[in-house]
Amino acid sequence: MHCPLAPSIDRLPAGFNRLAGSNLAAQSAEQIALAAMPMVAVLTLHADASTASWLQVALTLPFVLFAIPIGMLADRWPKRTLMAGAEAARAAALFVVAGLLVTGHLNLAALGVLGFVAVCGTVVFSVAAPALVPALVPALVPAAMLSRANGRIELARTVAFACGPAIGGALIGWTGAMAAFVLAAALSAAAAALLAGVASPLPARRRTAHALRDIAEGARFVFQHPLLRPVFATQFIFTAAIFMVFAIFVPYAAHRLGLSAQAIGLALGMYGAGMVIGALLAARILARWRFGYVVATGPVCGLAGGALLAATLWQPWPALAHAGFFLLGCGPILWVVSTTTLRQTVTPPALLARVSAVNVMSYGARPVGAALAAWLAAQAGVGACLLVALAGFALQLLCILQSPAVRLMRQPEADDADAAFNPAQAY
16 A cells, blocks of 8 residues: 655655755855855965965865764764754854954965864765765665665865865855855755754664764775775775875966966866766666676776876876866766765665765875875976876775675665675675
C-alpha cells in the first residue's frame, strides 16, 4: 500500500531541499569571500606576492588544524547546530570585514584573522554536512536515493565554485569590495536560517571517551580500512598535484600561452564548467555504470587533464588548456560523489563525522602543492611544475587502481557495517 507520507522515490523531499539550499548558500558565500579577500589584499591594501601568499596560508590552515577536532564534536553534538553556528560566525566575520573596509580601518592583519575565522565556518560545514545526509536515512532521504542526495549537495558546491569567484570579481569591479563581503555575509546568514527546517537526529550515543581517543578512533578506521585508505591517499596526491597547477597557471598562461586576463579567466572557468556538468550527470552515471568504474573515472580524468596541460609546453594551444581544466573538473566530481557515498555506507554512524573530518584533512595538500610549485618554479621554471604535477596525477591513478574500490560492482549496502572490513561482500 502506498503511504502518502512516504518520501517519493522520484524526488528528494522538501526537508532535504532545505539542506541543499543551505549548502548552496554556504558554498557561494565561501567562494565569493575567498575570491574577494586576495583581490582586496592586492588592489586595496597593496600586498606584495609574499604577503598575499601568507594570506592564502591563513585561508587554508583551518582545514589542517580543525578538521579532526570538528569531526569529533560533530559525532557528539547535533550536526545542524554546529553547522548553523559556524555559518553565523562566518557571517559575523564577513560583516566585520565589510565594516572595517568602509570605515578605512581594514589592514592585512585584520583581513587574515577574520578570513581565518570565516574559513573555520567552511571547515565545519564540510565535515558535518556529509555526516548529516546519511543520518537522514530513511526518515527523510530514502536509502536508494543516497547517491542522488550526495550529487545534489555536490552540485550546489560546484555551481558555487564555478560562479562565486566571477560574482565576487564582478562586484569588486563594479561597486567595490564592500558589496562582495556583504553579499557573502548575507548568504552565510541565509544558510544558517535554512538549516532551521532540517531534522537533526541526536548522535547515537553520548561519548565519554577521551578526546584524543575519539580522534584516533576515526583516523584508525580510515587508515586501516581497505577501501577508505587508498581513497584518502589518492585524494591527497590529486589535491597536491592540482594545486601545483593552480599556483603557476596564471603567470604560465600569460607568458607562455600569451593569454589575456579574460582568456585566462575563461580557461579557469572550464574547470568550473566541468564540475557542474559532472555533478549534473553523476546520478545517471552511478545508475548505469559499475560503482568501481565511477570511482576510477576521477583519477583517469585527472591524469588525462594533467597530460593535456603538460602538452602546452610543446604546443602552446589554449584549447589544450581548456580541455585539460574541463577534465580536471568533470571527472573528479564523479569521484567526490561516489567516494562520499562509499564512505557514508561503510562507516558506522557513530564514527561518520570523524571519518569525514579525516577526509577533509586531505585538503591539507593544498598548501603542500602550492609551496612545492613555488619552490620548483624558482629552481627550474613553471614547466617543471607542470611535469611534476603530471607525475602526481599518474601516481594518484596508480594508487586507486591498486584498491579494491575500483572492483566494486555496486554501492555497498548502508546497513552492512560488517562490510567495512569485508568489501568482497559488495563485489
